[in-house]
Amino acid sequence: MTDEHLDRLVRDADPYRPDVVRHLDGARHALLEEIMSVPPVHCLLEPPQPRPRGMVRRTAGALAAAAVLTGVLAVPAVLPDHQDDRPAAPAGTPVVYSAAALKAAEDNPRLLINRPGWKVETVYGFAKQQGTIRFRNGRQELEMNWYPAGDYDGFRADRLTVGKPEPVTIDSWPGDRFTYNAGDFAVLLRPRDGVFVELRTGGYWPRDMLDRVLTDVVRVDARTWLAALPAEVITPDRVAVEAAKVLADIPLPPRFDAAALGDIGANDPYHFGAEVTGRVGCAWIAEWLRARRTGDDAALQRATEALRGSHQWRVLHQMNEKGDWPEVFWEIADGFVAGSPKATYAQGLGCA
Incomplete structure (x- = not known):
């Protein structure tokens, strides 16, 4: 691509x-x-x-x-x-x-x-x-x-x-x-x-x-x-339970606060999965950038492996039958794995 x-x-x-x-x-x-x-x-x-x-x-x-x-x-x-x-x-x-x-x-x-x-x-x-x-x-x-x-x-x-x-x-x-x-x-x-x-x-x-x-x-x-x-709409009172399901096979970045997902609002399963994986992806990218900037090779390797492993995240494969969000996520993640991040990553994942 x-x-x-x-x-x-x-x-x-x-x-x-x-x-x-x-x-x-x-x-x-x-x-x-x-x-x-x-x-x-x-x-x-x-x-x-x-x-x-x-x-x-x-x-x-x-x-x-x-x-x-x-x-x-x-x-x-x-x-x-x-x-x-x-x-x-x-x-x-x-x-x-x-x-x-x-x-x-x-x-x-x-x-x-x-x-x-x-x-x-x-x-x-x-x-x-x-x-x-x-x-x-x-x-x-x-x-x-x-x-x-x-x-x-x-x-x-x-x-x-x-x-x-x-x-x-x-x-x-x-x-x-x-x-x-x-x-x-x-x-x-x-x-x-x-x-x-x-x-x-x-x-x-x-x-x-x-x-x-x-x-x-x-x-x-x-x-x-x-x-x-x-x-099937995931309302705020169900976010914690449903987020735990999404995150079950996803490695979490340092200091990632799953409780903060409570501000997502109400979403159908597709958009809920996109919101959760987007936040995880942004946090791993922030860690990748920090590690490279400070010369923290061990942390950089962990972030790289986490982004590479996104190709095995169950929720993204479930979503891939319904829309293109997983393809966007993987393309952005692959850029970081290769050491050449896309300039559009923040816009693509919704990173703050």
């Missing part, structure tokens, strides 16, 4: 690089009766399908200003059986969420699509005022990304180059619709609670269909939002 090929993979891994930001063509249990502040949501949550090959990670690291979506998940009226090994709670048993999970939910806009047929394809982020969720219904995609409120003016100025804004309201949340062409739209919601949200269509969207779907997007409380998440 040439440097040019690696640069292209890294660039394409970032769905919010500047040239795309301007023209993005993207987007279980029933809660107890006492949650009276949220209107009933009546739709069917379909299980997410695997992403096609080519999906490379974009998490809250530095691969870009992580475009990540709000919590938009359909809440089922008729709940499907759990497909994992977790026992379902007995009828009438309150669902208990950890403080970390509740905080992560409370810190994002918590939007749900109250319309049958929509399924979640990708979920990642929900930390540091950034997150992404992408929904699909047949040929239509709706991707929701949220960002810190401080970025709103720049986003809106850019969207004004697309066309004249048309006022819209999503569950009492005001915003503007921008039309790229007859079937391609963006909806930019104004800052609220420290964040703003952009909804981006993918596929062909007749205007009347978009208008109907927007009327079915609702903002809910944290418990409703968490109850709507697919079982």
Whole structure:
């Protein structure tokens, strides 16, 4: 793989690089009766399908200003059986969420699509005022990304180059619709609670269909939002257990704090694996650079062997069937093993 090929993979891994930001063509249990502040949501949550090959990670690291979506998940009226090994709670048993999970939910806009047929394809982020969720219904995609409120003016100025804004309201949340062409739209919601949200269509969207779907997007409380998440999404209360599984066969760098992974947010398994391995990779690279700078040959050898051994990490092989993040990781690691690091390593792995 040439440097040019690696640069292209890294660039394409970032769905919010500047040239795309301007023209993005993207987007279980029933809660107890006492949650009276949220209107009933009546739709069917379909299980997410695997992403096609080519999906490379974009998490809250530095691969870009992580475009990540709000919590938009359909809440089922008729709940499907759990497909994992977790026992379902007995009828009438309150669902208990950890403080970390509740905080992560409370810190994002918590939007749900109250319309049958929509399924979640990708979920990642929900930390540091950034997150992404992408929904699909047949040929239509709706991707929701949220960002810190401080970025709103720049986003809106850019969207004004697309066309004249048309006022819209999503569950009492005001915003503007921008039309790229007859079937391609963006909806930019104004800052609220420290964040703003952009909804981006993918596929062909007749205007009347978009208008109907927007009327079915609702903002809910944290418990409703968490109850709507697919079982495979790794929420903050599950990070420690799931991270231990990912790290089981991975040598850890000196002073690596696995507990610090708790700020990852909520992610589907692919993006979770990318976030964890990215942090480990960055830490080993930092150790490699330190050792070379100080002449610590033993430490340099340990770091080199750890990066070389990444080709055997189980999680990367599992992820390699779904996207290109492992290929990017290995190419960067191989550069350090060979003693000729790629200049793009920090961008590629999201190193701070």
